[in-house]
Amino acid sequence: MAILKFFNRFIFPLLLTYFVYFFFDVPGAIVYLVLLIAFNFWRYRKKFYAYFGRIANIKGEYQKAANWFYKAHLSDKSNENIATDAVYTQLRLGELEKAQEIIEHVDLEKLTSEARVKAANNLSLLYWKSGDLPKAIEVLETLFASNEKSTSLYGNLTYYYILNENYDKALALAKESFAYNEKDIVILENLARIQHLTGDLDQAKVNYAKLEALKPTYPEAWYNLALFYEEINEKEKVAEALNTGMKCNFTYLSNVKKEQFESKLKSLATVSE
Numbered sequence: 001m002a003i004l005k006f007f008n009r010f011i012f013p014l015l016l017t018y019f020v021y022f023f024f025d026v027p028g029a030i031v032y033l034v035l036l037i038a039f040n041f042w043r044y045r046k047k048f049y050a051y052f053g054r055i056a057n058i059k060g061e062y063q064k065a066a067n068w069f070y071k072a073h074l075s076d077k078s079n080e081n082i083a084t085d086a087v088y089t090q091l092r093l094g095e096l097e098k099a100q101e102i103i104e105h106v107d108l109e110k111l112t113s114e115a116r117v118k119a120a121n122n123l124s125l126l127y128w129k130s131g132d133l134p135k136a137i138e139v140l141e142t143l144f145a146s147n148e149k150s151t152s153l154y155g156n157l158t159y160y161y162i163l164n165e166n167y168d169k170a171l172a173l174a175k176e177s178f179a180y181n182e183k184d185i186v187i188l189e190n191l192a193r194i195q196h197l198t199g200d201l202d203q204a205k206v207n208y209a210k211l212e213a214l215k216p217t218y219p220e221a222w223y224n225l226a227l228f229y230e231e232i233n234e235k236e237k238v239a240e241a242l243n244t245g246m247k248c249n250f251t252y253l254s255n256v257k258k259e260q261f262e263s264k265l266k267s268l269a270t271v272s273e
Helices: 002-043 045-058 062-075 080-093 096-103 113-129 133-145 151-163 167-180 185-197 201-213 219-231 235-245 258-272
Strands: none
Touching (some): 113 151, 151 167
């Protein structure tokens, strides 16, 4: 089967090019090659679009990434993996209706374990940002109950428990998450945050120091770090954390806004006067 695919994709086109050249000379061969390239681009356009989307994503060009993945999805709505990426890139821009439209084409049962977790995380994000945090929690709890385990699933579910002020559940899951993957930055931040919220300041300080050393690239980590330093009255570190966090990329999925950083910095300046 693999040999047949190789023949159809590479050997047969080369043989056909040779025969076209033999009967129609160079101009005919050039026309044929141009048409062949155009046909293959059209045939595999979803892969090209998805590739361009990944490149734009790496560059931080989120609007371009969303546009490319949406094009890839429209070219093949049956491809659940592309749809999953398209959903996330739309959610990051706050395009909830578009994300909802795409996610309807995702059948979780057809996905691999890893892709199923990714799709469920996206669905939970859609519910959360649509104002239904309990439903977001339910989606991930259902997946978790089916014995699916992943770093992202642990991180998101713990985060939702914290947002929903389910601190007992959050603390228990944060500890389990840390045992599962103590090197993940989101898991570490969740653990430090819930320890702070439940009054375990000594342990929170240890974990926040580890977090700071890892240099998070998302603003929530720095904002929560600033809140912790404010709690233990280390004002210089509060300002450092806020100034660092303001340099991060803020998206629709960020749970803090740049204005909150600015407001907190202004209040610090007022107190120090």
